[in-house]
Amino acid sequence: MELRHLRYFVAVADALSFRRAAERLHVAQPPLSRQIRDLEEEVGHALLERDRGGVRLTDAGRLFLRGARRSLEEAGNAVQAARDAARGRIGEVVVGNIGTLSLTLLPGALAAFRKSHPHVEVDVREMTRDAMIAALAEGTIDLALLTRTSPIRAGMQTQSVLQSAVVLAMPSTHRLARGRGPIDPRELAAEPLLYVRPQFAQGYLEWATSVCRHIGFAPRFARGADTRESLIGLIAAGYGCALAPAMLAVGVRVPGVVSRALGGSIPPFELLATWADRGASRYVDPFVAALAAAGRPAPAKIARAKRSKVDR
Amino acid sequence: MELRHLRYFVAVADALSFRRAAERLHVAQPPLSRQIRDLEEEVGHALLERDRGGVRLTDAGRLFLRGARRSLEEAGNAVQAARDAARGRIGEVVVGNIGTLSLTLLPGALAAFRKSHPHVEVDVREMTRDAMIAALAEGTIDLALLTRTSPIRAGMQTQSVLQSAVVLAMPSTHRLARGRGPIDPRELAAEPLLYVRPQFAQGYLEWATSVCRHIGFAPRFARGADTRESLIGLIAAGYGCALAPAMLAVGVRVPGVVSRALGGSIPPFELLATWADRGASRYVDPFVAALAAAGRPAPAKIARAKRSKVDR
DNA sequence: GCTGCTGATACCATGAGGGTATCAGCGCTT
DNA sequence: AAGCGCTGATACCCTCATGGTATCAGCAGC
Numbered sequence: 174m175e176l177r178h179l180r181y182f183v184a185v186a187d188a189l190s191f192r193r194a195a196e197r198l199h200v201a202q203p204p205l206s207r208q209i210r211d212l213e214e215e216v217g218h219a220l221l222e223r224d225r226g227g228v229r230l231t232d233a234g235r236l237f238l239r240g241a242r243r244s245l246e247e248a249g250n251a252v253q254a255a256r257d258a259a260r261g262r263i264g265e266v267v268v269g270n271i272g273t274l275s276l277t278l279l280p281g282a283l284a285a286f287r288k289s290h291p292h293v294e295v296d297v298r299e300m301t302r303d304a305m306i307a308a309l310a311e312g313t314i315d316l317a318l319l320t321r322t323s324p325i326r327a328g329m330q331t332q333s334v335l336q337s338a339v340v341l342a343m344p345s346t347h348r349l350a351r352g353r354g355p356i357d358p359r360e361l362a363a364e365p366l367l368y369v370r371p372q373f374a375q376g377y378l379e380w381a382t383s384v385c386r387h388i389g390f391a392p393r394f395a396r397g398a399d400t401r402e403s404l405i406g407l408i409a410a411g412y413g414c415a416l417a418p419a420m421l422a423v424g425v426r427v428p429g430v431v432s433r434a435l436g437g438s439i440p441p442f443e444l445l446a447t448w449a450d451r452g453a454s455r456y457v458d459p460f461v462a463a464l465a466a467a468g469r470p471a472p473a474k475i476a477r478a479k480r481s482k483v484d485r
Numbered sequence: 486m487e488l489r490h491l492r493y494f495v496a497v498a499d500a501l502s503f504r505r506a507a508e509r510l511h512v513a514q515p516p517l518s519r520q521i522r523d524l525e526e527e528v529g530h531a532l533l534e535r536d537r538g539g540v541r542l543t544d545a546g547r548l549f550l551r552g553a554r555r556s557l558e559e560a561g562n563a564v565q566a567a568r569d570a571a572r573g574r575i576g577e578v579v580v581g582n583i584g585t586l587s588l589t590l591l592p593g594a595l596a597a598f599r600k601s602h603p604h605v606e607v608d609v610r611e612m613t614r615d616a617m618i619a620a621l622a623e624g625t626i627d628l629a630l631l632t633r634t635s636p637i638r639a640g641m642q643t644q645s646v647l648q649s650a651v652v653l654a655m656p657s658t659h660r661l662a663r664g665r666g667p668i669d670p671r672e673l674a675a676e677p678l679l680y681v682r683p684q685f686a687q688g689y690l691e692w693a694t695s696v697c698r699h700i701g702f703a704p705r706f707a708r709g710a711d712t713r714e715s716l717i718g719l720i721a722a723g724y725g726c727a728l729a730p731a732m733l734a735v736g737v738r739v740p741g742v743v744s745r746a747l748g749g750s751i752p753p754f755e756l757l758a759t760w761a762d763r764g765a766s767r768y769v770d771p772f773v774a775a776l777a778a779a780g781r782p783a784p785a786k787i788a789r790a791k792r793s794k795v796d797r
Numbered sequence: 798g799c800t801g802c803t804g805a806t807a808c809c810a811t812g813a814g815g816g817t818a819t820c821a822g823c824g825c826t827t
Numbered sequence: 828a829a830g831c832g833c834t835g836a837t838a839c840c841c842t843c844a845t846g847g848t849a850t851c852a853g854c855a856g857c
Contacts, residue, residue: 174560175487177845191804204846206805216564218571225803225854233567235624235764236577240563242625244556248486251552252528255545259530265548280718299611312547313554452547489814503835516815518836537823537834 176248178212179241181205185221186238189228264293266456269305269317278318278335278420278444281467286460293456302375309447315454316461317447322379328450332461335420335444335468339384340432342405343414347431355436358388365395367415369404380442381416387439405430418442444468488560490524491553493517497533498550501540576605578768581617581629590630590647590732590756593779598772605768614687621759627766628773629759634691640762644773647732647756647780651696652744654717655726659743667748670700677707679727681716692754693728699751717742730754756780 184194185205195202213220220234230238254265270279283295298314305317310326318334319325341361343350349360366385369377378394385392395413398404404415409429417432420442446461496506497517507514525532532546542550566577582591595607610626617629622638630646631637653673655662661672678697681689690706697704707725710716716727721741729744732754758773 174564175489176560177487179488179560179563192802200845201847202804203806203848208845210805216567218567220567223804227803230764231571232576232767233571235766236570237563237567239577239579239625240559240566242623244488244559244563247552247556247559248488248491251491251549251556252486254552255528255530255532255549258548259543259545264544265551267551297611299609311554313551452542454547455544504833512814513816514835515817515837520814522836535835539834 174212174215176245178208178215179245181208182212182220183238183241183245185209185228186230186234191228264290264454264456265296266293266316266454266460267296267298267314268460269300269308269314270297278464278467282460282463285466286463289463290456290459295460309449312449312452315448315457318464319445319447320376320380321443321445322383323376323445323447325445325447329447330450331445331447332465333443334446334461334464336441337418337420337444338441339435339439340417340419341414341435342408342417342430342432344408344411345429345431346411347414349414349433350431352433355434358435358437358439359390361385361388361392361414361416361435362390365393365413367404367407367413368394368397369401370397374401384416384439388435388437486524486527488557490520490527491557493520494524494532495550495553495557497521497540498542498546503540576602576766576768577608578605578628578766578772579608579610579626580772581612581620581626582609590776590779594772594775597778598775601775602768602771607772621761624761624764627760627769630776631757631759632688632692633755633757634695635688635757635759637757637759641759642762643757643759644777645755646758646773646776648753649730649732649756650753651747651751652729652731653726653747654720654729654742654744656720656723657741657743658723659726661726661745662743664745667746670747670749670751671702673697673700673704673726673728673747674702677705677725679716679719679725680706680709681713682709686713696728696751700747700749 181194181198184198185191188194188197191202191205191209195205198205209221216233216237218233219231220237222229222231258264268279279297283297286293286295300308302319302323305314305319306323306326308314309317309329319331325331341349341356349356349364362385366381368381371378381394382392396407398407407413408415418441419432419434446464448457448461493506493510496510497503500506500509503518503521504514507517510517521533528545528549530545531543532549534541534543570576580591591609595609598605598607612620614631614635617626617631618635618638620626621629621641631643637643653661653668661668661676674697678693680693683690693706694704708719710719719725720727723741730753731744731746758776760769760773
């Protein structure tokens, strides 16, 4: 399969006619037919339905068309990016974003970085943790925001860009919701905990487990949610408590949910900027610096409140 | 340029050696060299630096490599998707997501849809409004969540999936922050308003303007922010007020920011599911139904509160 | 039954891609 | 210093895939 097949297929799918597509492509119709036939053979299924008087896409063809368009677009972007870079006009940093966790961090970093590097494009992509780790190794992204418990591969550099105290989020009717000041972490041992299933929030379970181990007990995980938002929903509905970084509680605050800091010396939740030793964009370093700077000032009013007197 | 060029280039970039790359590709080294040379000619710039004893990527090559990988991956995905579809195993719905606005809406809809259609993959992509509109026309995405003021092209169907009352978000020290109940909207005429610049949140400005026009005055926009988050930051810092859908205020609630509903008969903020008449996935209809259902129950406690007595 | 449209088939040519043999530059060893 | 081993580049040839032309097959409407 070559880009030619994709170009031809897209043309036919757009024109819904071999003849007209051939015209637009400046080739004759028979070679076009043959290329499409070859493509269908390689895929192994019919992509087009030839009715008299026209062509229609099969279900398979519809999906293939989408992928073909994306592939062609990426190929064109690659050329464009290379030309731009050769002219020294812009660079590019691609950041793999870790869901809503970085909602508080990214905006500030982006704003600061745009000021110091106006010609550098920062492209934020939403992907799962495992996808980020794979993409880092491939060089598809320059930078990922990962938790410390992530299975980071060899050849990577990391820098902590954000630390956030661990809090317990719970229904406002919960027995632990009443008191003031930090909770005695040993109280948690008896609590069934809610969690986010690993499919979407990979690593949450490991992180929560490691926090409990550090306190000194094995967690009892009661009920899983599919997304961070539905986890909050479960808490609000009174199903139980969950461990969370304080910064997450800032972003999504919902009536019926209360969060209190944990006492003792619990290691804070930590977000690591992670990038490859070799082959990364030269703009990774300044961007990481911007992240680290953004991880400190404004939104840190709560995030910084580790085990300091602010909490007490 | 063909996929072959991309495959070859990726192989060389991975091996950092023409010989070894040629081995892995099962071709001889000279043809490989020629293909790479042709590719560099087409791009117009050197992608590789040939040093004695090895190969290094140029800056242009680094960026090209990334695009090449993506293009190849999309091409592979296209084939895979077509095969899956032909077996009737799964369908696919791609949703263009409108930033944080749909944070409250999507999780519920996704959960419900997964229950009724477990074999259908829903792929959520983060993109700007204009990118969504273009992608809809191209068939790259099946569905977009757009505001009513968006310039939707012909051949599209829409369905309202969420309505949310308009609130005024302001610093807690603001004169309008004190009273109770809905604000008299005419009070706003004197207020300088903050806004999100059109680059990131395309359409916000039009929407806010149309709300003011409906009330009966021309808005005075004072200061722009780059992201929704930094807008909230500006408000918290006391720079002024901003109009917002109530649902947005639910997601991001920050100390120092207060929001109050607007009185009178202001049309609510509305989110439209938008899809192409023809060529869309067959699963669009049930997914839109799931969205509409999710737009009603739980998070609607505030969102539903249009101009009903709940506000008064 | 003719003409118009649709796409498929048959066959031929040209040229691009791939093969082999060889060259050129450089570092290391003997 | 000469030879060897590695690197990638060049020269040349062959083959087959791609694209061309001519034609066929099915169907609609006049």
